[in-house]
Amino acid sequence: MHLIVIGIIACEIGFWVVLGLGLATRYLLRMRRTSTVxxxxxxxxxxxxxxxxxxDLLANRAVADFSHGLGAVYLGFTIAFGHQIVTRVDAWFAHRFADGPEPWRPPKSGAAQVRYEWQQWARMLLCAIIASVVLGGITLIVGDPDRTAELLGWIARVWIVTGVWLLGWPVWLTVKHAGSPAAKADSRETTS
Structure with missing residues (x-):
């Protein structure tokens, strides 16, 4: 298995282990300061x-491959979506183990769902920007187009996914909601 793939798997496992330990320390052991650390x-x-x-790319002089690009996109994803994931897991953990309120759930319909989907897409946009900056930065630092061509391909991939996400969720739901009877009723109420 490639070194970078092992690194991605280790970071993902590490994320859930650290998150689980942090929340267990906060809610089960009541050690808030340790949990925060x-x-x-x-x-x-x-x-x-x-x-x-x-x-790997600089010291080992490796040729960038699929795993290097995936690692950069994973990094963008964890920065863009990580806080949201931690917040949701924290709310679930508090509800399950510390008599906290029932966790918030994403809306399933209406204008609230449209707003939510646009917010999620904005996170994906942030992910794409971060991944592109990391991929482009590494490409510039390495300075060898033959060794970093795969990274430029990843920039295109992440933007294709971002575009598909835009059209498939927020734009689609916005159009769908605009044509719904509830949206038309809301429109009539605001113009009255």
Missing amino acids: LLLCVPILDVALLTLIAW
Whole structure:
């Protein structure tokens, strides 16, 4: 198995282990300060993955492959969506183990669902920007187009996914909602 793939798997496992330990420490052991320190370690995993990718390409003089690009996109994803994931798991953990309120659930219909889908897409846009900056930055630092061609391909892939997400969810739901009877009723009420 490729070194970068092992790094991605280790970071994903590490994310869930650190998150689980942090929440267990907070809600089961009631050690809030220790829990906060553990949860602050989550971004260290992102730094470790970025360091591993850069080290492999610079020190090892590796030729970038699928795993290097995937690692950069994974990094963008964890930065863009990580806080939201931590917040949701925290709410679930508090509800399950500390008599917290029932966790918030994404809306399933109406204008609230449209707003939510646009917010999610904005996170994907942030992911694409971060991944593109990381991929482009590594390409520039390595300075060898023959060794980094795969990274440029990943920039195209991440933007294709971002475009498909835009059309398939927020734009589609916006158009669908605009044509719904509830949206037309809301429109009549606001113009009255």
